[in-house]
Amino acid sequence: MAGEITETGELYSPYVGLVYMFNLIVGTGALTMPKAFATAGWLVSLILLVFLGFMSFVTTTFVMEAMAAANAQLRWKRMETHKEEEDEDSSTASDSDILTQDNYERAEKRPILSVQRRSSANLFEITDRVEMGQMASMFFNKVGVNLFYFCIIVYLYGDLAIYAAAVPFSLMQVTCSVSGNDSCGVDTDTKYNDTDLCWGPLRRVDAYRIYLTVFTLLLGPFTFFDVQKTKYLQILTSLMRWIAFAIMIVLALVRIGNRQGEGHPPLANFLGVRNLFGVCVYSFMCQHSLPSLITPISSKRHITRLVFLDYALILAFYGLLSFTAIFCFRGDSLMDMYTLNFARCDIVGLAAVRFFLGLFPVFTISTNFPIIAVTLRNNWKTLFHREGGTYPWVVDRVVFPTITLVPPILVAFCTHDLESLVGITGAYAGTGIQYVIPAFLVYLCRRDTQLAFGYGTVNKHRSPFRHTFWVAFVLLWAFSCFFFVTANIVLSETQL
Numbered sequence: 001m002a003g004e005i006t007e008t009g010e011l012y013s014p015y016v017g018l019v020y021m022f023n024l025i026v027g028t029g030a031l032t033m034p035k036a037f038a039t040a041g042w043l044v045s046l047i048l049l050v051f052l053g054f055m056s057f058v059t060t061t062f063v064m065e066a067m068a069a070a071n072a073q074l075r076w077k078r079m080e081t082h083k084e085e086e087d088e089d090s091s092t093a094s095d096s097d098i099l100t101q102d103n104y105e106r107a108e109k110r111p112i113l114s115v116q117r118r119s120s121a122n123l124f125e126i127t128d129r130v131e132m133g134q135m136a137s138m139f140f141n142k143v144g145v146n147l148f149y150f151c152i153i154v155y156l157y158g159d160l161a162i163y164a165a166a167v168p169f170s171l172m173q174v175t176c177s178v179s180g181n182d183s184c185g186v187d188t189d190t191k192y193n194d195t196d197l198c199w200g201p202l203r204r205v206d207a208y209r210i211y212l213t214v215f216t217l218l219l220g221p222f223t224f225f226d227v228q229k230t231k232y233l234q235i236l237t238s239l240m241r242w243i244a245f246a247i248m249i250v251l252a253l254v255r256i257g258n259r260q261g262e263g264h265p266p267l268a269n270f271l272g273v274r275n276l277f278g279v280c281v282y283s284f285m286c287q288h289s290l291p292s293l294i295t296p297i298s299s300k301r302h303i304t305r306l307v308f309l310d311y312a313l314i315l316a317f318y319g320l321l322s323f324t325a326i327f328c329f330r331g332d333s334l335m336d337m338y339t340l341n342f343a344r345c346d347i348v349g350l351a352a353v354r355f356f357l358g359l360f361p362v363f364t365i366s367t368n369f370p371i372i373a374v375t376l377r378n379n380w381k382t383l384f385h386r387e388g389g390t391y392p393w394v395v396d397r398v399v400f401p402t403i404t405l406v407p408p409i410l411v412a413f414c415t416h417d418l419e420s421l422v423g424i425t426g427a428y429a430g431t432g433i434q435y436v437i438p439a440f441l442v443y444l445c446r447r448d449t450q451l452a453f454g455y456g457t458v459n460k461h462r463s464p465f466r467h468t469f470w471v472a473f474v475l476l477w478a479f480s481c482f483f484f485v486t487a488n489i490v491l492s493e494t495q496l
Contacts, residue, residue, distance in 0.1 A: 010296065011296050011297070011298045012296055012297065012298065013297070013298055013299070014297050014298070014299055014300075014302070014303065014306050015306075017293060017294070017296070017297040017306070018306050018307075018309065018310050020293055021286060021293050021307070021310050022310055022313065022314060023238050023241075024286050024289055024293065025283070025284060025285070025286045025310075025314055026241075026245075026283075026314060026317060026318075027241075027283075028162065028163070028166065028361070028364075028365060028422075029279060029282040029283035029285070029422060029426070030245075030283055030317075030318060030321060031337050031338045031339060031361065032279050032336055032337070032338070032418055032419050032422045033279055033280070033283060033318060033321065033322050033338075034321065034322050034325030034326060034329075034334050034338045035331075035334040035335065035336060035338070035419055036272065036275050036276040036279040036280075036419060036423070037265070037276070037322040037323075037325070037326050038263070038265050038325070038326045038329075038331035038334050039269060039271075039272030039275065039276065039331065040268070040269055040270075040272035040273050040275075040276040041265060041266040041267050041268035041269045041272070042265045042266075042267065042323065042326060043267045043268055044267075044268040044269070044270070044272075044273060044276075045276055045322065046319065048273065048276060048277065048280060049280055049315065049318060049319065049322075050315065052277070052280040052281060052284060053280075053284055053311055053314070053315045053318075054311075055434075055435065055474065055477065056281075056284035056285075056286075056287075056311070056434055057307065057308060057311045058463070058465050058470060058474060059287055059434055059435055059438035059439065059474060060286065060287060060290065060307055060311075060438075061304060061307070061463035061464060061465060062438040062439060062441065062442035062463050062465075062471075062474075063132075063287050063290045063438045063441065063442075064126075064290065064294060064303065064304070064307075064461050064463070065442050065445065065446075065459055065461055065462050065463045066135055066139070066438070066441040066442050066445045067126050067130060067135070067290070067291060067294065067295070067461070068124040068125075068126050068459050068460065068461035068462075069124070069445035069446070069448070069449045069459060070128075070130040070134070070135050070138055070139075070445065071123075071124065071125060071126050071127060071128050071130060072123040072124045072449065072453070072459070073138065073448070073449075073452060074128055074130070075123055075125075075128075076123065076452065076453075123453070124459050124460045124461055125300075125460075126294060126295055126300060126461065127295070128295070129291050129292065129295040129296075130291055130295075131291050131292075132148070132152075132287075132288055132290075132291065132437070132441075133145075133148070133149070133152075133379075133382060135441055135445075136148040136149075136437075136441070138445075138448075139440075139441055139444040139445050139448060140440070140444065144440070146383070148437060149379055149382065149383040150383075151429055151432035151433055151436075151437065152288065152379055152429075152433065153376060153379055153380065153383070154428070154429040154432075155288075155425065155429035155430060155432070155433055156372055156375060156376040156379065157376065157407055157408055157411075157429075158408075158421065158424070158425030158429055158430075159372050159425065160369065160372055160373060160376065160404075160408035161407075161408040161411040161412055161421055161425075162418060162421045162422055162425065163365045163368065163369045163372070163408075164212065164215065164216070164369070164408050164409055164411075164412035165212075165411075165412040165415070165416045165418060165421060166337060166361050166365050166418055167211070167212075167215050167361060167362050167365050167366060167369075168208050168209075168210075168211030168212040168214075168215055168412070168416070169208060169336070169337065169416040169418065170337055170339070170340065170358065170359060170360075170361045170362055171207075171211045171359070171362060172198070172204055172207045172208040172211060172416075173335070173337075173340050173343070173358070174340070174343055174355070174358040174359060175198075175207065176192075176198035176199070176204050176207055192204060194208070208416060209413060212409070212412055212413060215366075216405075216409050219366060219369050219370055219373075220405050220409070222369075222370035222373065222374070223370065223373040223374065223377060223401040223404050223405045224397060224398075224401040225374075226374060233367055237363070237364050237367050237368075240360065240363055240364060241360075241364055244339060244356070244357055244360045245317075245321065247342070247353065247356075247357060248321070248324075248325075248338065248339065248342060248357065249320060249321060249324055251342060251347060251348065252324035252325060252327075252328040252329075253324055255328050255347070256324065256327055256328055260328075261327050261328045262328070262329055262330045262333070263325075263326045263327040263328055263329050263330055263331065264330075264331075265326040265327070265331055266331075273488075274423060274427070274484075274485055274488040274489065275419050275420065275422075275423035276423075277423070277426070277427055277481065277484075277485065278422060278423030278424060278425065278426035278427035278430065278485070279419070279422050279423055279426060280426070281426035281427065281430040281431060281434055281481075282422050282423075282425060282426030282430050283318065283426075284314075284434065285426070285430055285433065285434060287433055287434055287437070287438055288433055300461070303461070304461075304463075304464060321338075325338060325341075329341055336417070336418040336419045337361055337418060339357045339358060339360050339361060340357075340358055342354065342357040342358070343355070343357060343358035373401075373404055373405060376404045377400050377401055377404040380400050380403065380404065381396070381400055427481065427482075427485040428482070428485070431478050431481050431482060432478075435474050435475070435477065435478035435481075436475065436478050438474070439471045439474040439475050439478070440475075442463065442471060443468070443471045446459075
């Protein structure tokens with residue numbers, strides 16, 4: 001997510017890229033979806049899930065088109081630089097290796113019809129991994145760039161707050177239930193309060209905050225260093241994730257098949273749409289990572305079709321997970337973290353499987369927390385970076401990591417309502433990243449491409465939704481969502 005051109009990395013086949021995208025999108029948000037489905041009603045949830053999946057696919061194609069346009073501009077500027085070097089071979093000027101500002105503006109605004117006719121298809125090949133921050137700096141003005149980084153930073157803060165709350169919440173639910181009268185796991189039929197006792201005189205909220213403190217002390221220091229996710233760690237976490245999802249779906253189907261399903265979800269309950277909307281937006285989030293996913297794909301000839309197939313599979317998976325959940329469990333017994341519904345003897349007889357599912361978020365989220373924290377820290381650095389400037393050691397190594405780590409931990413200390421955290425993060429920052437930024441990116445990149453390459457130029461990776469109507473529709477939908485969610489929150493608070 002940093003605002004720069006990064007190395008493409010090792011190439012892989014389109015179908016491997018499809019798997020990577022599937023793994024990226026299907027994450028923690030999926031675990032909060034069943035409760036949101038049960039609250040909003042199955043018909044409303046299904047319609048909204050399909051529609052939001054379609055909207056996410058539209059904006060994904062917008063980002064891919066912007067990536068191709070950015071690659072074309074960078075490739076043309078390199079050709080201009082190379083041409084100037086050849087023309088000035090006999091010159092002794094020392095600055096002929098780079099474009100001057102005048103040449104930069106000329107390269108952006110002058111139509112290059114000769115290049116267009118000769119190799120316009122190759123111009124738009126996606127070979128350089130141009131991150132979203134770099135695309136923002138290419139197509140947005142200064143205010144737009146700052147708003148882009150603000151949106152990314154707010155989203156990452158929400159991500160970290162969700163992760164910081166999910167791990168101690170899962171530990172509290174599992175260990176407090178085991179240490180209490182119910183030694184068989186989490187009792188979803190009992191409504192616990194934070195003030196209920198957990199261990200001796202310690203309340204449940206005290207246990208949660210102890211776990212949160214330990215979590216912060218163990219993983220917080222990674223924010224002060226550089227961390228990279230290894231391939232083997234990614235494989236391990238992905239394997240654990242799919243084992244957990246498969247177990248939950250199979251167990252829910254078995255209970256429903258044995259007529260033990262307790263769920264009778266309503267058709268529609270519009271009071272639950274606010275959180276459902278945020279959860280669904282959060283669960284389809286991938287736009288910010290598309291440059292890292294799409295660029296290394298070896299053949300991009302049918303990339304749009306493959307992405308559509310990916311979204312169809314993800315939609316089917318979300319539907320299967322959520323529908324089996326809401327018909328297997330009563331709506332009032334579904335927990336914020338769906339895995340905790342399986343930490344019971346009457347659901348899972350094998351203790352090892354109960355603990356694996358109950359503590360599954362602890363393993364997977366703990367490996368992702370340092371990565372996201374370092375990404376957020378680097379975005380802070382990029383936002384305040386000035387050309388040619390460097391940060392003092394204290395600012396670089398202490399201030400930026402501290403402002404990265406402290407706010408989400410404070411939020412997690414104040415609340416562990418995961419459904420609301422996911423809903424608010426998805427509804428606000430998620431809407432900005434998934435809808436607003438891609439729409440403005442594709443609109444401005446189309447304008448710049450026409451100015452630079454002429455009006456007859458065709459971007460080989462242009463979105464199927466190429467009409468300006470779709471850009472306007474996405475923006476209208478995004479601002480309608482902002483208004484709806486805000487009004488819903490205000491009305492809910494007023495009723496309370």
